[in-house]
Amino acid sequence: MKRTLFFILMLAAWTASAQQRNPVVPSFTGAVEDFKPNVTNQLGHQYPMVNSQGAVRAQLRAPQAQAVQLDIAGKRYEMTKDENGVWTGTSDPQDVGFHYYQLNVDGASVPDPGSIYFFGAGRWGSGIEIPSADMDFWQVKNVPQGVIEERYYWSKATESMRHCYVYLPAEYQKNTNKKYPVLYLQHGNAENEQGWSAQGHTGQILDNLVAEGKAVPFIVVMDYGQGQNIHLTGEYAKQVPAPEPGRRAGNDNFQVVLLTDIIPMVEKEYRVIADAQHRAMAGLSMGGGQTRRITLANPTTFAYVGMFSGGVMSVEDIQGAAGFQKTNKVVFMSSGSKENPRVMEAAENLKKIGINAVGYVSEGTAHEWHTWRRSLYQFAQLLFK
Numbered sequence: 001m002k003r004t005l006f007f008i009l010m011l012a013a014w015t016a017s018a019q020q021r022n023p024v025v026p027s028f029t030g031a032v033e034d035f036k037p038n039v040t041n042q043l044g045h046q047y048p049m050v051n052s053q054g055a056v057r058a059q060l061r062a063p064q065a066q067a068v069q070l071d072i073a074g075k076r077y078e079m080t081k082d083e084n085g086v087w088t089g090t091s092d093p094q095d096v097g098f099h100y101y102q103l104n105v106d107g108a109s110v111p112d113p114g115s116i117y118f119f120g121a122g123r124w125g126s127g128i129e130i131p132s133a134d135m136d137f138w139q140v141k142n143v144p145q146g147v148i149e150e151r152y153y154w155s156k157a158t159e160s161m162r163h164c165y166v167y168l169p170a171e172y173q174k175n176t177n178k179k180y181p182v183l184y185l186q187h188g189n190a191e192n193e194q195g196w197s198a199q200g201h202t203g204q205i206l207d208n209l210v211a212e213g214k215a216v217p218f219i220v221v222m223d224y225g226q227g228q229n230i231h232l233t234g235e236y237a238k239q240v241p242a243p244e245p246g247r248r249a250g251n252d253n254f255q256v257v258l259l260t261d262i263i264p265m266v267e268k269e270y271r272v273i274a275d276a277q278h279r280a281m282a283g284l285s286m287g288g289g290q291t292r293r294i295t296l297a298n299p300t301t302f303a304y305v306g307m308f309s310g311g312v313m314s315v316e317d318i319q320g321a322a323g324f325q326k327t328n329k330v331v332f333m334s335s336g337s338k339e340n341p342r343v344m345e346a347a348e349n350l351k352k353i354g355i356n357a358v359g360y361v362s363e364g365t366a367h368e369w370h371t372w373r374r375s376l377y378q379f380a381q382l383l384f385k
Contacts (some may be wrong), residue, residue, distance in 0.1 A: 022071055022074055022075060022076050023075060023076065024069060024075075024076045024077075024078060025075050025076070025077055025078070026077070026078055027070075027077050027078050027079065027080065027088075027089045027090045027091075028055055028077065028090045028091055028092045028093075029090075031051055031053065031055045031057070031090050032051050032052055032053055032055075033051070034051050034052050035049035035050065035051045035055075035057050036049055036050065036051070037049055038050050038115075038128050038129055039129050040115055040116050040118075040126075040127050040128050040129050041114055041115060041116070042113075042114060042115065042116055045113075045114040045115075046059075046114075047059040047112075047114045048112060048114055048115060048126075048128055050128065050129075050130060050131065053093040054093040054094045054095070054096065054130045054131075055090055055091055055092065055093050055094070056070065056072060056090065056091040056094060056099075056101070056128055056130075057088065057089070057090045057091075058070045058079070058088070058089055058090075058101075058103065058112055058114070059086060059087065059088050059114070060079070060086070060087045060103055060105070060112070060113070061084070061085055061086045061087075062081075062085060062087055062105055063081075063084075063085025064085075065081070065087065065105050065106055066106050067104075067105075067106055067107075068081070068087040068089070068103060068104065068105050068106075069089065069103065069104040070089040070090075070091055070101065070103060071101060071102045071103065071104050071109065072091050072094065072099055072100075072101035072102075072128075073091070073094055073095075073099060073101075075091070075092070076104055077089045077090065077091050077092075079103075094130045095130065095338070095364065095365060095366055095368070096130045096131065096132035096364060096365060096370055097129070097130055097132065097365050097366075097368045097369055097370025097371065098127055098128070098129050098130075098199055098368060098369035098370060099127065099128055099129075099130065099368065100118065100120045100121050100125055100126065100127055101115075101125070101126050101127070101128055102125050102126055103126075111124065111125045111126045112126040115127060115128065118194075118195075118198055118199055119191060119192045119194055119195065119198075120190065120191050120195065120199070121190050122190035127199065132364075132370060134374075137205060137208060137209075137373075137377050138201035138204045138205050138208075138373050138377075139204060139208075140204055141204075141207070141208055141211070143170075143207055143208060143210075143211035144170035144171070144207065144210075144211060145170055145203075145207055146167055146168055146169045146170045146172070146203055146206065146207050146210075147167070147168050147172075147173075147203075148165050148166065148167050148168075148197050148202075148203050149165065149166045149168065150163065150164075150165060151163070151164050151165070151166050151265075151269070153261065153262075153265045153269075154261075155257060155260075155261045156236070156260055156261060157232050157233070157236040157256050157257045157260040157261055158230060158231055158232060158233060158236075158257065158261075159233045159234075162223070162224070162257070162261065162262075163193065163223075163224065164193055164221055164222060164223035164224070164262065165193055165194065165196075165197055165221075165222045165223075166219060166220070166221050166222070166266070166270070167197070167202055167203055167206065167219060167220035167221075167222070168219060168270075169206065169207075169210060169217035169218065169219070170207060170210070170217070171217055172217070172219070172271075176271075178271065179271045179272055179273045180217060180218050180219050180270075180271060180272055180273065180278075181216070181218040181219070181272070181273055181278035181279065181280070181383065181384040182218065182219045182220070182221060182266060182270075182272050182273075182278065182279055182280070183218055183219070183220045183221070183280040183281070183282060183304075183380075183383065184220075184221050184223070184258065184262070184263070184279075184280070184281045184282075184302075185202065185220050185221065185222050185281075185282055185283065185287075185376075186222075186223070186225045186254075186281075186282070186283030186284070186286075186287025186288075186290055186291060187222070187224075187225060187283070187284065187286075187287050188283075188284045188285035188286045188287055189226070189285060189286040190226075192224050192226070193222050193223050193224045193225075194222075195222075196220075196222045196376075197222060199369045200369060200372060200373055200376065201373060202220055202222070202376065205373065205376055205377055205380065206218075206220065206380060209377070209380055209381065214380075214381050215380045215381050215383065216383070216384050216385060218280075218383060218384055219266070219270060219272060221262065221266055223257075223258070223262055225254040225283070225286070225287060225290055226254075226286075227252055227253040227254050227290075228253075230253040230254055230257060231253075232253055232256055232257075236256050236260060239256045239260075240252050240253055240255070240256060241255065241293070241297055244293070252290075252293060252294075254290055254294075255290070255293070255294045255297065255298075258294065259298070259301075263279075276300055276301055276302060276303045276327050277303045277327075277329070278303075278384060279301065279302050279303060279304075280302060280303065280304030280305070280306070280383055280384070281294060281295055281302045281304070281305060281306070282304075282305070282306025282307070282308065282332070282376075282379060283306070283307070283308065283310055284308040284309055284310060284372040284375070285308070285309050285310055285367065286310070287308075287310060288306075288307035288308050288309060288310010288311060289307075289310045289311050290310075291305060291306065291307055291310060292305075292307055292310065292311055292312075292313060292317075295324070296313070296317055296318075296320075296321045296324065297321075299321040299322060299323040299324035299327060300323040300324075300326075300327045301327075302327075302328075303327055303328055303329045303330075304328075304329055304330045304332075304382070304383050304384070305328065305330065305331045305332065306330075306332040306333075306334075306375070306376075306379045307332070307333050307334070308334045308335075308371065308372045308375035308376070308379075309334065309335050309336065309339060309367055309371055309372065309375075311333075312333050312342055312343055312346035313331055313333070313346065313350065313357075314346065314349070315349055315350065315352075315353055318331075318350065318353070318355060319353070325353070325354065325355060328355065328356070329356060330356050330357075330358060330382045330383070331347075331350060331355055331356070331357045331358070332357075332358045332360065332375075332378070332379045332382060333346055333347060333357070333358070333359055333360070334359070334360040334361070334362065334371070334374075334375040334378070334379075335360075335361055335362070335371070336361070336362045336364075336365040336366045336367060336368070336371035337361050337362060337363045337364060337365065338364070338365060338366035338367075339366055339367055339371075341359075341361050343359040343360065343361065344359040344361065345359075346359065347359030358378075358382065360374075360375060360378050360379075362374045362375065
């Protein structure tokens with residue numbers, strides 16, 4: 001009885017905490033009625049919709065439900081039911097860019113059946129695009145198209161099969177005598193190796209840049225990096241670097257896999273130029289933090305470093321990494337303007353010691369995918385030139 005009561009109390013506390021994190025608020029009533037189906041909708045579905053203010057309107061047919069809410073950006077908006085059992089609700093205007101969201105039906109959080117599903121926030125769920133004035137750079141255009149391959153490979157470090165995506169530029173299959181540089185590009189926390197191609201539109205960004213002559217063709221490798229879910233075996237478990245003060249252990253397991261398995265596999269299976277001057281690493285959020293730690297710990301392995309909303313490198317970081325400054329060609333640090341960015345100051349400090357440091361602030365965006373698309377767009381133009 002005591003055990004049952006304990007779990008009831010714990011569930012009640014968790015529910016109250018979740019409601020506090022995502023408070024229930026009334027549906028937005030000041031919406032301009034110019035809603036249009038979203039670009040992330042499943043084929044043939046009219047909802048969800050977005051209007052010119054950036055407000056999101058969702059609809060769900062659930063005649064037997066007692067309460068339905070639209071859960072987006074930390075708030076749950078009440079939805080109302082009509083005589084046909086169709087629930088409709090509208091959010092406040094959202095920041096431009098890509099947002100994960102879900103519906104809450106009688107206390108159960110579920111994906112919106114009208115949306116394409118994306119992996120983020122540790123689950124498969126719904127996503128919606130709030131239009132911006134600069135969406136053109138990641139649209140599919142009538143230009144030579146690269147391909148994104150799925151690649152399975154055996155990992156010695158984990159004694160298991162692993163999975164990644166590899167972007168190959170449009171000319172890769174035609175120019176079979178040419179070798180290419182490589183960018184190792186990492187996702188954020190609670191996302192996976194699909195994020196950069198699905199939410200980030202990496203292929204479209206690079207196809208367009210190459211077609212416009214703004215970037216050189218290069219390969220991009222997108223692998224799974226959530227360290228606490230990477231289980232190293234045998235001698236490889238001993239190679240994990242100690243965590244920095246205040247940071248939990250486990251996330252650097254990816255470093256071992258990257259150096260032991262991923263880079264050797266790529267350099268064996270693809271036509272790449274296998275040296276530091278033709279090797280880059282970048283990532284968003286958690287992946288940006290991984291990039292910082294891995295490139296500093298292996299200072300002569302990557303000549304190009306990109307951290308998108310993933311912290312900054314300091315003068316002390318670089319001075320403590322022997323060989324980094326001699327090897328490095330670019331240190332790129334970016335952030336959304338709503339993230340309290342320190343990247344411009346950090347870049348200026350690195351320039352004073354001779355580092356080719358670039359700071360970039362994505363105006364009007366926060367810790368989300370449009371910030372990171374813009375960051376990749378800027379970073380790609382600096383690579384391998």
